[in-house]
Amino acid sequence: MNVLILHGTETGNAEMLAEEMSGWFDARDGVGHASLADITPSDLDAGTAYLIVCSTYGDGELPGTAKTFHSLLDGSTDLSGVRFAIFGLGDSQYQDTFGLGSKLIEDAMITAGAQALVSRHVHDASGSDLAEDAARIWIETVKDRLHATS
Amino acid sequence: MNRSPSIAIVGAGPSGLFSAQALLRAAPGASIDVIEALPVPFGLLRYGVAADHQGTKATIRQLERLFERDGVGFFGAVEIGRTIALSDLRADYDIVVLAAGLSGDRRLGIPGEDLAGVVASGRLTRWLNDHPDEGDPELAGPCAVVVGAGNVALDVARMLLKRGAEFDGSDFSPRKAALIAAAGVENVTILARGSAREVRFDSVLLKEFGRLADLSISVEGVRTEDADGDSGVLGTLLSLAQQRDGSRHLCFRFETVPVAFAGESRLGSLECTAPAGPITLPAQMAVTAIGFQSAATGALPRNLGDHMEIEAGLYRVGWYRHGPRGTIPTARLEGKEVARMASEALSGTAAPADGSKPGRAGLVRRLSANGTSWFDWRSCLRVFEKERALAAEGRVALKLPNRLDFFAVSGVDGSDASRSGPNP
Ligand SMILES: Cc1cc2nc3c(=O)[nH]c(=O)nc-3n(C[C@H](O)[C@H](O)[C@H](O)COP(=O)(O)OP(=O)(O)OC[C@H]3O[C@@H](n4cnc5c(N)ncnc54)[C@H](O)[C@@H]3O)c2cc1C
Numbered sequence A: 001m002n003v004l005i006l007h008g009t010e011t012g013n014a015e016m017l018a019e020e021m022s023g024w025f026d027a028r029d030g031v032g033h034a035s036l037a038d039i040t041p042s043d044l045d046a047g048t049a050y051l052i053v054c055s056t057y058g059d060g061e062l063p064g065t066a067k068t069f070h071s072l073l074d075g076s077t078d079l080s081g082v083r084f085a086i087f088g089l090g091d092s093q094y095q096d097t098f099g100l101g102s103k104l105i106e107d108a109m110i111t112a113g114a115q116a117l118v119s120r121h122v123h124d125a126s127g128s129d130l131a132e133d134a135a136r137i138w139i140e141t142v143k144d145r146l147h148a149t150s
Numbered sequence B: 001m002n003r004s005p006s007i008a009i010v011g012a013g014p015s016g017l018f019s020a021q022a023l024l025r026a027a028p029g030a031s032i033d034v035i036e037a038l039p040v041p042f043g044l045l046r047y048g049v050a051a052d053h054q055g056t057k058a059t060i061r062q063l064e065r066l067f068e069r070d071g072v073g074f075f076g077a078v079e080i081g082r083t084i085a086l087s088d089l090r091a092d093y094d095i096v097v098l099a100a101g102l103s104g105d106r107r108l109g110i111p112g113e114d115l116a117g118v119v120a121s122g123r124l125t126r127w128l129n130d131h132p133d134e135g136d137p138e139l140a141g142p143c144a145v146v147v148g149a150g151n152v153a154l155d156v157a158r159m160l161l162k163r164g165a166e167f168d169g170s171d172f173s174p175r176k177a178a179l180i181a182a183a184g185v186e187n188v189t190i191l192a193r194g195s196a197r198e199v200r201f202d203s204v205l206l207k208e209f210g211r212l213a214d215l216s217i218s219v220e221g222v223r224t225e226d227a228d229g230d231s232g233v234l235g236t237l238l239s240l241a242q243q244r245d246g247s248r249h250l251c252f253r254f255e256t257v258p259v260a261f262a263g264e265s266r267l268g269s270l271e272c273t274a275p276a277g278p279i280t281l282p283a284q285m286a287v288t289a290i291g292f293q294s295a296a297t298g299a300l301p302r303n304l305g306d307h308m309e310i311e312a313g314l315y316r317v318g319w320y321r322h323g324p325r326g327t328i329p330t331a332r333l334e335g336k337e338v339a340r341m342a343s344e345a346l347s348g349t350a351a352p353a354d355g356s357k358p359g360r361a362g363l364v365r366r367l368s369a370n371g372t373s374w375f376d377w378r379s380c381l382r383v384f385e386k387e388r389a390l391a392a393e394g395r396v397a398l399k400l401p402n403r404l405d406f407f408a409v410s411g412v413d414g415s416d417a418s419r420s421g422p423n424p
């Protein structure tokens, strides 16, 4: 079982969290991390679980490094068999568009046939908890699913 | 090369700190120090970004790791060009990156700008953020005019119009909130030279006004042909202007050019020209929000052109390099760029690093020799802890408002604490 943690970021928060997350796996999970800007949908394979950490920018838009990846996820991409999970970063001060960036990725992955391991969680920068703390809890649910299915 | 290369970054705002972050990766093994004129780091993230935008300020948590975990050194309350000469710093470090920002307010250059009641946005936003060098400005109501049509103007208008619980979750000083409320600012006009077509407000910031209780919104000077079917920023603005009753009022006025601040001993009105002719706007308070320039008191050289590399081993980034354009994300991209250039220089044949420069040890020696005590990261942590402990009901923190408090709380020797502050 391989795990690749991908990040989409504008100011680096998602990248930092992705790096941090990669330290929470055992060696047996074969974990790595990379930017969404350095990968294309056709690189994704069924033998790897993809954990995507992605923020929202502008008015509910994707952060800079996630844009190309998302635009390549068009009708022609077939991701059946690919498993993923998404941890979003957002800010509830942006009431109408809270966490929409990570939702854009999730929707496009599902449309392309990929399968979500757990439901998307969005951390709120205006909330009282730290993203790392929320992510630690979330990642346990991901690991449970991974180890149950692999 | 017998030692690891040493890198000094001058200024701990977003561009300095993102440069440090990128240099950690691009030049592994280098020893990196950040030198900051203020006691604590984060520049405009701490002293510019609005107090009610804690989500944006949360990028601070990411940058704290540089000092917390990654071994980057912090030297606060050390002003390069004053406490330590730039030439001395360069003698001690292989690479120096200047990231000192741009803190002077651009002036409108019209009569009356020095009247009591006229305040520049840089000064006001630093005060709103408890910058230790800014005393209380003249606040007065009922009418305030904000000159300028950028996002800083929106921040200022919002902070003047919010009341009470609308600051919940922020770190805005309750004392300052009470001063604004007592000044009785009820009507704020944002004045734009350009036409409504040309508005470049961030629409997300505009929408925030729609969520303020008790606020009505109007627009003036929008041409009918511009208003037709606009779905962009102007559309957002026009739909906000449908908005309702409220005891406070916000007006966006376009195509209006200020020509003079008028008043006897203090501001009473703002004379303007508009397409239909001259108009006089009542104003007990005015805020100029038309940009920034280098501060007259700056301790570092200015106007060097805007290349990232000034000469071998000396770089500049951020607002110090290219003026007041660019945001926190662009500071991150610039940090990556300067790190690439610096690491190439370090590995190149004409490398400025022969390992003979002392780096941190040299800086510490100089500071000790001239009797300067500095804020290291641990001292900063004591400040932040105190600030969280001081938080009032509904606030996340209360920032220490003057330099002496920083020294008292951290235990850093402050006997010469006024050295890099403004003249008393
Ligand atoms: C009021 C305001 C609100 C803003 N809001 C946002 C926002 O919401 N989102 C966004 O993306 N951008 C925002 N910006 C823009 C953003 O703050 C800037 O793009 C960014 O801070 C520029 O970073 P910098 O590091 O170049 O400068 P700064 O952040 O100004 O940092 C420069 C640092 O250098 C220090 N320094 C100066 N001289 C010396 C010296 N001689 N020796 C040592 N240290 C020195 C200063 O004390 C300061 O800490 C805002 C700007 C302002 C003015």
Ligand SMILES: Cc1cc2nc3c(=O)[nH]c(=O)nc-3n(C[C@H](O)[C@H](O)[C@H](O)COP(=O)(O)O)c2cc1C
Pocket (backbone or CB within 6 Å): A008, A009, A010, A011, A012, A013, A014, A015, A054, A055, A056, A057, A058, A059, A060, A061, A063, A089, A090, A091, A092, A094, A097, A098, A099, A100, A125, B055, B056, B204
């Ligand atoms: C200009 C700006 C616009 C933003 N827009 C949104 C948004 O529409 N919805 C949201 O949930 N979060 C929004 N955010 C919050 C970011 O997603 C949040 O700060 C996140 O931590 C940024 O992570 P990053 O550094 O990885 O890009 C915005 C932040 C900024 C500064």
